[in-house]
Amino acid sequence: MIHWLSQPASALPPHAETLLSPAEAATYAALKAPKRRSDWLLGRITAKQLVAEYLGSTGSAPSLNAIVIAADPDGAPYASMHGARLPLSLSISHSHDTALCALVDAAGKTVGCDIEYIEARDAAFLSDFFTPAEQVAALAWPEPHTATTLLWSAKEAVLKALREGLRIDTKQVQITLPNALDDEWATLGIALDPALAQRFPGAWSAWARRSGDFVQTMALCAAADAP
Numbered sequence: 001m002i003h004w005l006s007q008p009a010s011a012l013p014p015h016a017e018t019l020l021s022p023a024e025a026a027t028y029a030a031l032k033a034p035k036r037r038s039d040w041l042l043g044r045i046t047a048k049q050l051v052a053e054y055l056g057s058t059g060s061a062p063s064l065n066a067i068v069i070a071a072d073p074d075g076a077p078y079a080s081m082h083g084a085r086l087p088l089s090l091s092i093s094h095s096h097d098t099a100l101c102a103l104v105d106a107a108g109k110t111v112g113c114d115i116e117y118i119e120a121r122d123a124a125f126l127s128d129f130f131t132p133a134e135q136v137a138a139l140a141w142p143e144p145h146t147a148t149t150l151l152w153s154a155k156e157a158v159l160k161a162l163r164e165g166l167r168i169d170t171k172q173v174q175i176t177l178p179n180a181l182d183d184e185w186a187t188l189g190i191a192l193d194p195a196l197a198q199r200f201p202g203a204w205s206a207w208a209r210r211s212g213d214f215v216q217t218m219a220l221c222a223a224a225d226a227p
């Protein structure tokens with residue numbers, strides 16, 4: 001089961017930086033650009049709150065300071081407590097002062113999530129990043145800006161679940177749009193091109209919803225040898 005949490009920066013507790021562990025506080029202190037600092041803090045606190053909520057649902061919720069969100073060398077985040085990594089797959093995204101975080105606790109499953117502000121993209125963006133079928137589908141959708149934002153977001157969610165991000169060509173991931181989008185999670189179609197599917201064998205599920213001016217997406221990959 002995927003657990004998720006989304007919130008705007010305005011929902012953070014006052015002095016949210018006091019909820020950081022010493023290691024996180026050191027990372028935060030090293031960030032200089034104000035936007036990067038605020039995005040990073042919003043993502044970190046939201047991830048901590050999500051992990052605390054999840055742990056609370058399975059036992060007792062720890063304090064936020066005790067949960068440490070760190071990043072592997074490839075950039076993918078993970079959660080730990082008392083020096084031990086938690087057996088979770090965790091994903092973080094932020095856009096226009098709003099964060100979305102998702103986690104899954106099943107062995108062999110990885111999650112990626114993404115939040116994007118809905119805005120127009122030009123023709124070059126579509127041809128650079130989308131397959132021909134996606135371009136046609138987006139332009140035929142009732143709200144093309146929402147469709148292109150959704151396609152981009154879903155690709156990022158998949159590429160985060162693979163822990164690769166934009167090191168992979170976005171055209172290697174084919175997204176099928178839902179018929180409509182509202183605040184309920186709608187199922188998306190996902191197909192990796194044969195070369196990518198061979199490199200990362202697994203079964204995919206993905207969802208999208210609209211929340212105000214944002215599109216949110218989540219992608220889940222169950223590795224071929226997952227139980």
Ligand SMILES: CC(C)(COP(=O)(O)OP(=O)(O)OC[C@H]1O[C@@H](n2cnc3c(N)ncnc32)[C@H](O)[C@@H]1OP(=O)(O)O)[C@@H](O)C(=O)NCCC(=O)NCCS
Pocket residue numbers: 039040043044071074075076077091092093094095114115156159160161162163164165166167
């Ligand atoms: C992962 C990536 C697609 C995120 O892009 P984005 O839309 O700018 O940012 P989002 O807010 O949606 O997501 C950012 C979060 O993705 C996570 N992330 C970063 N690298 C990741 C990876 N390889 N796998 C999974 N998640 C990753 C981080 O938690 C990051 O937030 P944080 O740094 O505040 O903790 C992008 O950073 C990327 O492609 N990274 C890997 C390749 C790379 O480093 N390229 C250099 C720039 S092209």
